Structure formats: C-alpha cells, structure tokens
Amino acid sequence: MKNITCECGHVNPEGTHLCEKCGRPLTEEEKHAKVVDMKYEGRAIRSKTYNKTIIDKIWNFFSSVKVGVSIIVITLVAAAIGTFLPQVMYVNVMQGEDAKQAYIDNYGTFGKIYYNLGLSDIYSSWWFQTLIGMLAISIIAASIDRGVPLYKSLKNQRVKRHESFMKRQRIFGEKEIAADKAEESLNLAEKKMKELKYKVRREDGVLLAEKNRFARSGPYINHVGLIIFLFGVMLRLMPGFYIDESLWIREGETASIPGMDGYYLHNNKFTFETYKKEEQKQEFNQSKAAVNSIAKNYQSDVVLYQSKDEGIAGETQDMKKVAHHAIQVNKPLKYDGYALYQMDFKLNELKAMNFNLVNKKTGKSLGEVDIDLTEPKKEYDLGSGSKVEVKGYYPTFSGFDDGEPQSDSPLPNNPAFIFKMYTPETPKGETSFVAIKQTLEPLGTTKYQMKFQNIETRNVSGLTIRKDRTLPILAIGGIIFMLGVVIGSYWSHRRLWLQRTNDGRLLLAAHTNKNWFSMKKDLDAVTTYAHLPLWVDQQEEDEKEMEEKEGDNTL
Amino acid sequence: MSLIDLSSTLLFIAFIAYLVGTLFFGGAVKGGKKDASVSNKKWGTIAITVTIIGFIANLGYFITRWIYSGHAPVSNMFEFTTAFGMFVVGAFILIYFIYKLPSLGLFALPIAILIIAYASMFPKEVTPLIPALKSYWLTIHVITAAMGESILAISAVAGLIYLMKSVDTQKRTKSSIWLEIVMYAGVLVLGFVIVTTTFKLMDYNADFTYVDKNGATQEITYNTPALFGMHEYEMKSPDKMKPLAAMPALVNAKKLTTVVWSILFGSILYIIIRLILRKSISRAIQPLTKRVNMQLLDEVGYRSVLIGFPVFSLGALVFAMIWAQEAWSRFWGWDPKEVWALITWLFYAAFLHLRLSKGWQGQKSAWLAVIGFVIIMFNLVAVNLIIAGLHSYAG
Numbered sequence: 030m031k032n033i034t035c036e037c038g039h040v041n042p043e044g045t046h047l048c049e050k051c052g053r054p055l056t057e058e059e060k061h062a063k064v065v066d067m068k069y070e071g072r073a074i075r076s077k078t079y080n081k082t083i084i085d086k087i088w089n090f091f092s093s094v095k096v097g098v099s100i101i102v103i104t105l106v107a108a109a110i111g112t113f114l115p116q117v118m119y120v121n122v123m124q125g126e127d128a129k130q131a132y133i134d135n136y137g138t139f140g141k142i143y144y145n146l147g148l149s150d151i152y153s154s155w156w157f158q159t160l161i162g163m164l165a166i167s168i169i170a171a172s173i174d175r176g177v178p179l180y181k182s183l184k185n186q187r188v189k190r191h192e193s194f195m196k197r198q199r200i201f202g203e204k205e206i207a208a209d210k211a212e213e214s215l216n217l218a219e220k221k222m223k224e225l226k227y228k229v230r231r232e233d234g235v236l237l238a239e240k241n242r243f244a245r246s247g248p249y250i251n252h253v254g255l256i257i258f259l260f261g262v263m264l265r266l267m268p269g270f271y272i273d274e275s276l277w278i279r280e281g282e283t284a285s286i287p288g289m290d291g292y293y294l295h296n297n298k299f300t301f302e303t304y305k306k307e308e309q310k311q312e313f314n315q316s317k318a319a320v321n322s323i324a325k326n327y328q329s330d331v332v333l334y335q336s337k338d339e340g341i342a343g344e345t346q347d348m349k350k351v352a353h354h355a356i357q358v359n360k361p362l363k364y365d366g367y368a369l370y371q372m373d374f375k376l377n378e379l380k381a382m383n384f385n386l387v388n389k390k391t392g393k394s395l396g397e398v399d400i401d402l403t404e405p406k407k408e409y410d411l412g413s414g415s416k417v418e419v420k421g422y423y424p425t426f427s428g429f430d431d432g433e434p435q436s437d438s439p440l441p442n443n444p445a446f447i448f449k450m451y452t453p454e455t456p457k458g459e460t461s462f463v464a465i466k467q468t469l470e471p472l473g474t475t476k477y478q479m480k481f482q483n484i485e486t487r488n489v490s491g492l493t494i495r496k497d498r499t500l501p502i503l504a505i506g507g508i509i510f511m512l513g514v515v516i517g518s519y520w521s522h523r524r525l526w527l528q529r530t531n532d533g534r535l536l537l538a539a540h541t542n543k544n545w546f547s548m549k550k551d552l553d554a555v556t557t558y559a560h561l562p563l564w565v566d567q568q569e570e571d572e573k574e575m576e577e578k579e580g581d582n583t584l
Numbered sequence: 585m586s587l588i589d590l591s592s593t594l595l596f597i598a599f600i601a602y603l604v605g606t607l608f609f610g611g612a613v614k615g616g617k618k619d620a621s622v623s624n625k626k627w628g629t630i631a632i633t634v635t636i637i638g639f640i641a642n643l644g645y646f647i648t649r650w651i652y653s654g655h656a657p658v659s660n661m662f663e664f665t666t667a668f669g670m671f672v673v674g675a676f677i678l679i680y681f682i683y684k685l686p687s688l689g690l691f692a693l694p695i696a697i698l699i700i701a702y703a704s705m706f707p708k709e710v711t712p713l714i715p716a717l718k719s720y721w722l723t724i725h726v727i728t729a730a731m732g733e734s735i736l737a738i739s740a741v742a743g744l745i746y747l748m749k750s751v752d753t754q755k756r757t758k759s760s761i762w763l764e765i766v767m768y769a770g771v772l773v774l775g776f777v778i779v780t781t782t783f784k785l786m787d788y789n790a791d792f793t794y795v796d797k798n799g800a801t802q803e804i805t806y807n808t809p810a811l812f813g814m815h816e817y818e819m820k821s822p823d824k825m826k827p828l829a830a831m832p833a834l835v836n837a838k839k840l841t842t843v844v845w846s847i848l849f850g851s852i853l854y855i856i857i858r859l860i861l862r863k864s865i866s867r868a869i870q871p872l873t874k875r876v877n878m879q880l881l882d883e884v885g886y887r888s889v890l891i892g893f894p895v896f897s898l899g900a901l902v903f904a905m906i907w908a909q910e911a912w913s914r915f916w917g918w919d920p921k922e923v924w925a926l927i928t929w930l931f932y933a934a935f936l937h938l939r940l941s942k943g944w945q946g947q948k949s950a951w952l953a954v955i956g957f958v959i960i961m962f963n964l965v966a967v968n969l970i971i972a973g974l975h976s977y978a979g
C-alpha cells in the first residue's frame with residue numbers, strides 16, 4: 030500500500046483525496062480544483078483505488094454506480110417489454126390448446142414472435158431473475174464500498190480544517206478581522222447556530238456547526254431494507270415458506286384443504302350479488318354502462334375444522350370447529366398463518382338429476398331415480414322387481430370415439446349415462462344411452478325409458494389457500510427501506526466552518542449534501558447577525574460564466 | 585342543489601380559479617425591469633391566493649363527491665385523473681411555499697388545467713364499486729400514489745422551465761426540437777379535449793354492431809364520426825358518417841378514431857398557433873422564463889423528486905402490495921399496472937443515482953424529470969386505456 034503523508038503529518042491510505050485530518054487536497058486534481066469533490070468526504074474508496082486483481086475487478090464492477098444504474102435501466106426496460114402483451118398467466122388458454130396457440134390466436138404474428146422470444150413469461154425467465162440478483166449484489170457492494178469510509182470519516186471529524194480545504198468549499202467567504210472581534214463573531218455564530226439546532230464544536234479560533242449528520246445514513250439504511258426485501262422474496266423458493274394451493278368446494282361439501290394438513294373446510298353457501306337498480310345512483314342508471322349489471326359481492330360462507338386426531342378424515346363431528354367466516358374479495362379468512370381467499374366461483378353446477386322410469390307406450394311410471402352426479406350409485410332399486418343399473422357415467426360428455434362415449438372432465442358439466450333398465454316386463458334388461466336432450470338406444474328399441482324430470486344445482490366456490498412465511502421479512506424490509514428513504518430525503522447534512530487565521534482573517538465555509546437553498550437560508554440568518562464574512566456560492570459563479578460562454582449542444 | 589351538483593360546481597370553480605391564477609402568475613414573471621419586482625410581488629401574492637382558493641374548491645369537490653358516492657372518488661378514469669390534477673396543484677402550492685418561484689405556477693397550473701380538462705372527457709357518473717375495489721387499503725394506496733406522482737410531476741415542471749431558459753430555441757438543435765415536441769404534445773391533449781367537447785355538444789352518437797375477437801356480436805356507440813370501423817361492423821345509424829376502413833378484431837377502432845381525430849385537430853390547432861405566433865411555441869414562451877434562477881430551478885427539480893419519491897414508494901409500492909395481498913392473495917402479480925408503477929419507481933431511482941454520482945445536473949437532470957412525467961402520464965393514460973389489467977378502469 031502506498032500511503033500518502035499530508036503536510037500536516039497525517040498518514041492517509043492510498044486513494045485519499047482530502048487529508049483525513051486537516052482536509053488539505055492531496056491529489057493533483059483536487060489541488061487545482063476550484064471546488065473540491067466532497068463525495069464521501071474525500072476518503073479513499075476501495076473501488077476507486079485498486080484495480081489489479083480479479084477480485085478488485087469484480088468488486089469494482091458491482092460497486093460502480095454506472096453499472097448499478099445500468100442494471101436498473103435494463104430491468105426497467107425488460108419490465109416494460111413484458112407489458113406489451115399480457116403475460117402467460119393472464120392469457121385465456123382454451124382447453125386442448127397450448128399457450129403458444131393462444132398467443133397466435135389472440136395476437137397474430139406478433140403474438141407468435143413474442144411467445145417464441147420467451148417474452149410471454151419474462152418475469153420468471155432466468156435472465157430477468159439474474160438481473161435482480163445482480164441488482165442486489167450491486168447494492169451490497171456499492172454500499173460497503175462507500176458506506177464504510179463515509180462512516181469513518183464522519184465519525185472522526187476534526188473541527189479544524191486547513192485553509193486550502195475551506196477555500197475549495199462551494200460556499201466560501203473571508204474578511205480581515207481583529208482577534209477580539211473574531212472571537213465575538215464566533216460567540217455570536219455559536220449562539221445563532223445553536224438556535225438553528227446545529228451542534229457546535231469549538232477549538233481555539235475555530236468553529237464547526239453541524240446538523241443532521243444522521244441524514245447521511247439514509248441511503249445505506251434504505252439499501253439494507255431493499256436487500257432484506259429481496260432476501261425475503263428469495264426465501265419463498267425454499268420449501269415450507271410458501272404455500273399456494275387452490276380448492277374448488279361445492280355448497281354443502283366438506284373437503285380437506287390442500288396445503289393445510291389436518292384442516293377441513295365446509296362450504297355452507299356461495300353468494301353472488303349484483304347491484305340492484307335502486308342501490309345505484311340515479312344519474313348512473315340513466316347511463317349506458319348501467320345496462321350491464323355490476324358485481325357487488327362474491328362470498329363463501331365457510332366453517333373451518335381441525336381434525337382432533339391426525340389423519341382421521343371425514344365426519345365433521347369428530348373435528349373441532351375453529352372458525353367460521355364469510356370469505357369475500359378483500360376479506361380473506363385468516364387462521365394460523367394461512368389465508369383463504371375468494372378467487373373464483375361457478376354458479377349452478379349440476380348436483381343431481383332426477384329421472385322417471387316410464388313405459389314409453391302407456392306412460393306409466395315405475396318409480397323415480399335420483400342420481401347424485403358427484404357419486405352416482407351403481408344400481409337403483411325401484412322395488413317390485415324394477416331396477417336401474419348405471420353402466421356408464423360421463424360427467425362431461427363430449428361425443429363418441431369409436432362408438433365409446435367420451436368425457437372431458439370429471440365435473441358434471443354435461444352428464445350422460447348408459448342405463449340398463451330392468452322391469453318385470455323386461456327382465457333381461459334394456460340398454461339406453463341418455464344425455465341432455467338426447468336418447469340413444471344402441472341395442473335396439475326399448476319399451477321403457479328414463480325420462481328426465483328435473484335437475485338440482487348448487488354453486489361452487491373457488492378458493493385460494495396461501496401461507497407466506499416470508500411476509501414478516503418483506504414487511505421488515507419495506508419498513509427499513511421507507512425509513513431510509515425518508516431519512517435520506519427529508520433531512521440534509523449541513524456544516525458550517527469558521528476559522529480565524531493567524532494573519533488576522535476570518536474564513537467561512539459551508540457544505541451540505543443536498544438542499545443548498547435551505548443551507549443558504551441558515552447562512553443568511555447567521556451571516557449578518559454574527560458579522561461573518563460575505564460568502565459566495567462558487568459553483569453558481571462558475572455556471573454563470575459557463576452560461577455566457579457556452580451555447581447549446583448543437584445537432 | 586344536490587350534493588353531486590354542488591360537487592360539480594366546486595370543480596368548475598376550481599378550474600376557473602386555476603385559469604385566472606395562471607394569468608396572474610404570468611403577470612408575476614413579466615417585465616425585465618428592476619423596479620418591476622415590487623409589482624411582480626403583488627401579482628405573485630394575488631396569483632397564489634387565487635390558486636389556493638381554487639385548490640380549496642377542488643378539495644370541496646373531492647370531499648362532497650366522496651360523501652355522495654360513499655367511496656373515495658378515485659374509482660374510475662374521470663375521478664382518478666381529476667384527483668391527480670388536484671394533487672398537482674397541491675404539490676405546486678407546497679413547493680411554492682418553499683421556494684417562492686412564481687414561474688413554477690405559470691407552468692404547473694396550465695398542466696393541471698389540461699389534466700382536469702382531459703379527465704372531464706370521461707364519463708362522470710358515480711359508479712358503484714366492484715368487490716375488488718372495496719378496500720380501504722385501495723383508497724389509501726391510490727391517494728398516496730397519486731400524491732407522490734404529483735410531487736414528482738413538479739420536478740418535470742421545474743425541468744421544463746429550466747429547459748425553456750437554457751435551450752437555445754432559435755437554433756435547430758436536438759434539444760430545441762424535443763422541447764417543441766413537448767409543446768406539441770400539450771397541444772394534442774388540447775386537441776383531444778376540443779374534439780370530444782365539440783361532438784359532445786353536437787350530441788353525436790353513431791351506433792354499430794361488430795364481431796369481437798371471440799366471434800361474438802357486440803354493440804358499440806361512437807361519439808365522434810367513425811373514421812375506422814370495428815371488425816365486421818354494421819351501421820345501425822344510417823344517417824351518420826360511414827367508416828373509411830374496417831379494422832381487425834384486435835384493434836379497438838373506436839379508440840383509434842378518437843386518437844386520430846385528436847391528432848388531426850391538435851395538429852391543425854398547432855399550425856394555427858404557429859401561424860399566429862410566427863415562431864415555435866417554446867420560443868414564444870421563452871421570454872417568460874427569463875428572470876428565473878437556473879441553479880434554484882435545478883434544485884427545485886431535485887428537491888421535488890426527493891420529496892415525491894418516498895411518498896410514491898409508500899403509495900405505489902408498499903400500500904399497493906398490502907392491498908394486493910388482501911385482495912388477490914399475492915402482494916405482487918406482475919399485472920401491467922403494477923409493473924408500470926415499478927418502472928416509474930426504478931426510473932426515479934436511476935434519476936437520483938445519476939444525479940448523485942454522475943453529477944447529472946442542469947439540462948440532463950431536467951430532461952430526465954420531463955421523461956419521468958411522460959412515464960407517469962403513460963401510466964395513467966395508456967396503461968389504463970390500452971394495456972388492460974386488474975386496475976383497468978372502464979374503457
């Protein structure tokens with residue numbers, strides 16, 4: 030390490046711009062600058078000092094703000110591209126169709142290209158996640174790189190700075206003054222600055238007034254918050270931290286809850302309501318939009334049970350009732366870290382079908398058959414020698430394949446049956462295929478038929494079950510982040526240095542990390558009051574000159 | 585007078601007050617003579633007073649409408665956009681009391697006026713809330729996010745004034761051309777307002793049926809003469825203008841028609857303005873920015889981002905995630921509106937870092953502030969109307 034020894038005798042580490050002790054400029058650049066670079070107080074920054082080993086290079090890459098901003102901008106652009114078309118989770122994929130086809134059908138050639146480039150699921154792509162990972166690394170590296178030296182130098186701040194340091198501050202002023210007058214000025218300045226809530230430190234003939242130093246920690250605190258948040262997001266990839274299941278549950282049904290071992294849910298009732306006309310404001314009813322009724326409420330009235338003994342499923346009387354709740358959108362049922370959300374519903378699902386076994390000719394009925402569509406019985410005995418066998422059940426009948434009836438789904442959307450009907454008149458049995466609005470008699474004409482009477486329906490609630498143990502971590506990250514941005518944004522670190530030189534001058538210099546306007550207001554308040562030298566903003570002067578010299582950047 | 589009528593009247597009063605306020609701010613920045621400063625101060629005082637009166641009326645609109653409808657008036661395009669316009673004025677007043685810059689008002693108020701005028705082009709009736717929107721977290725989220733955005737918008741106002749002053753509008757440079765494009769965009773919004781209002785006053789309605797992309801037949805009513813017809817349209821109002829061309833099912837030809845009319849009208853308006861002024865708009869406005877202190881403007885631009893960024897983070901991300909967790913079972917779902925809030929946030933984070941580390945001050949910083957505002961407006965207009973998502977308020 031090549032240390033730099035300042036004229037004051039202090040030994041500074043390589044890379045220091047301004048002497049850690051007295052503030053004298055140490056580099057050629059700073060020596061010639063009108064205003065020194067006060068970023069990180071002129072301390073040595075690792076990434077700006079070493080660039081030899083591969084570790085240096087990696088460190089420098091990630092701690093560079095240029096790189097950090099580039100990562101942010103690339104993430105931003107990628108995120109924007111992901112909104113050109115709906116992401117795959119928001120696209121309706123019809124049954125029997127793949128996602129690619131859905132994109133082509135909905136968005137044509139553009140959709141196809143979009144899908145093929147992987148943009149339809151951009152946020153879960155490996156490269157997008159890598160970007161976020163790099164963002165995190167960059168935040169950590171940059172914060173350590175700058176935070177540590179900044180902390181050290183602010184902690185070990187000396188009151189007395191060298192004249193060359195003061196002269197190169199953005200705000201500087203000086204005037205000739207007698208020794209006693211100077212002392213009086215410093216006293217007055219101390220009084221005023223204390224009134225303005227500055228902390229004042231004095232040594233012989235020098236004064237440092239400082240305020241809101243904690244504001245400098247703002248960015249570091251908010252970066253810590255961000256990292257905690259990102260860490261929390263990563264944690265959910267670990268098993269057990271995150272559960273996301275869904276459950277379709279019919280009215281009257283009790284089901285074990287996926288992802289929630291030992292818990293059962295009973296659905297009493299699902300309600301879907303729309304606004305009634307009289308509930309709407311008058312002028313809305315006259316408008317076009319009012320023609321479509323507007324949804325008012327989706328609600329599942331449920332009871333949550335916990336089984337007393339592990340593993341015994343079934344009867345609710347063996348279970349402990351632990352909660353009942355009306356789950357609505359925005360009002361999930363929360364229990365034991367789990368939350369159940371109202372996400373979807375299906376109205377009027379077929380529950381049961383009711384048939385009448387009748388003689389086709391006479392119309393005489395031999396009895397009714399009531400078929401529970403979730404669990405049809407094999408056989409229905411009607412007494413007096415009549416019975417009906419269910420030979421085949423197709424909950425969602427979709428047509429014949431090779432003469433065989435087919436079903437698309439286990440849900441009773443379009444039920445069809447093959448019945449075998451036995452009556453005293455036809456003891457060998459007659460076979461008939463019965464679907465909604467359709468009866469076939471594949472093995473010859475029958476004497477009897479299953480005549481459709483009516484149906485019973487019920488509603489189905491679609492619930493989502495979540496458990497997210499990362500939420501507390503995310504919340505902590507969020508709170509720390511907010512705290513940090515507020516600290517860093519709403520306060521500014523202000524300093525005023527005053528110094529009487531041996532040759533009878535009073536020097537004034539001031540610095541703030543942001544918000545110069547307010548700093549100047551403080552200075553205005555103290556300057557005349559304490560008879561301090563008039564000061565100028567050296568940067569503003571610079572700019573005025575520039576403005577006169579420079580034109581616009583032409584094409 | 586019923587509460588809702590009172591509410592509309594208050595909004596109208598606010599609108600007029602902002603117009604009058606703009607004129608007074610104009611008076612406050614005029615005149616290059618040194619001795620003008622006393623009279624300028626007087627104009628400035630009147631201007632900010634009128635603005636505050638307007639803002640109070642605007643708040644009155646907001647509160648009365650809230651009471652009348654029973655929910656926060658931020659639930660559709662008209663309500664949200666109007667609230668945004670109101671918050672822009674609020675943010676301006678806040679920054680004005682820190683920096684006392686009248687030229688800020690001269691630009692902030694017209695922008696707020698344009699936003700409110702734009703808002704009133706959407707259906708104004710009170711709509712009942714769908715279940716997903718019934719949450720106080722949503723109310724908190726939307727209001728805080730809009731407040732954050734409006735404070736960030738003031739940074740763009742400062743940036744615009746900075747550019748007005750620093751860009752040489754006499755020469756044809758990249759900067760001067762872009763600055764004029766910004767002016768042109770403003771005129772286009774005006775074009776949209778004029779077109780919509782004109783045909784509304786004429787009570788123009790043309791009914792069509794069309795076939796949507798799922799093959800279903802739908803009805804639609806155009807409020808401007810149809811330039812483009814919907815997919816396989818059929819006219820139901822025979823006396824009205826026949827569309828020039830039919831569009832495929834993917835394109836909402838009604839919205840396209842409105843956009844094209846606005847561009848047509850706006851461009852004509854722009855040409856007329858140019859003919860009257862006989863110079864570019866930015867050049868014509870430039871003298872009004874003559875006396876501002878550039879360094880101060882630069883700081884206002886930075887400061888408003890500093891004030892707005894935490895508010896925006898809280899509203900658009902933190903509260904939004906809390907609401908999303910309650911309503912949709914996940915705090916983040918990559919819904920377009922969410923993504924655009926994230927984009928806006930990342931953009932301003934980049935802005936802060938560039939400024940801090942790369943020393944991007946002055947013109948560069950001013951341009952970034954203007955671009956930030958463009959992103960916010962894109963978020964409000966395009967994402968809501970074009971890129972549909974969970975948040976998409978009525979089309």
Ligand code: HEM
Nearest residue numbers: 092093094097098164167168171175248514517933936940
């Ligand atoms: C989205 C991610 C990020 C957010 C929201 C964020 C936020 C912030 C904020 C609000 C500040 C204070 C700015 C000001 O006061 O003007 C700041 C400062 C800073 N950020 Fe970040 N940051 C992010 C990512 C990064 C990255 C990737 C880097 C790495 C290169 C980085 C490095 C820094 C540095 C070096 C400072 C200055 C610290 C100081 O002045 O002492 N940040 N950040």
